[in-house]
Amino acid sequence: MNxxxxxxxxxxxxxxxxxxxxxxxxxxxxxxxxxxxxVEISQINLNTASAQELSQLTFIGAKKAQAIVEYRKAHGPFxxxxxxxxxxxxxxxxVERNRxxxxxxx
Numbered sequence: 327m328n329x330x331x332x333x334x335x336x337x338x339x340x341x342x343x344x345x346x347x348x349x350x351x352x353x354x355x356x357x358x359x360x361x362x363x364x365v366e367i368s369q370i371n372l373n374t375a376s377a378q379e380l381s382q383l384t385f386i387g388a389k390k391a392q393a394i395v396e397y398r399k400a401h402g403p404f405x406x407x408x409x410x411x412x413x414x415x416x417x418x419x420x421v422e423r424n425r426x427x428x429x430x431x432x
Contacts, residue, residue, distance in 0.1 A: 368427070369427055371428075371431050372403075372428055372429070373430060373431060373432060374431075377394070377395050378391070379391075380394050383420075383424045383428065384420070384423045390415050393414060394410070394416070397412065403432060405430065407429075410428075
């Protein structure tokens with residue numbers, strides 16, 4: 327057998343074994359139960375979501391999320407997604423980027 331071919335095969339198999347070993351170690355790491363789980367929410371109801379839930383939307387940070395909650399408290403429930411544009415700092419682009427992830431329900 328060609329020595330170069332044997333060396334290449336050995337290196338390939340060694341790298342595969344290292345990769346599998348690394349994957350097994352990562353999979354065996356314990357989960358830190360003291361940290362809250364990051365759960366992806368498929369749709370967020372603007373009328374019931376917390377500031378933390380709202381901050382998962384694109385271009386919505388903690389301050390804008392809190393502004394949404396404050397607007398909702400002052401003006402009542404949202405009647406449409408477009409009404410979100412009335413919140414200071416939120417424009418049509420933000421509404422469009424998040425349209426499929428938001429809903430307005432009572």
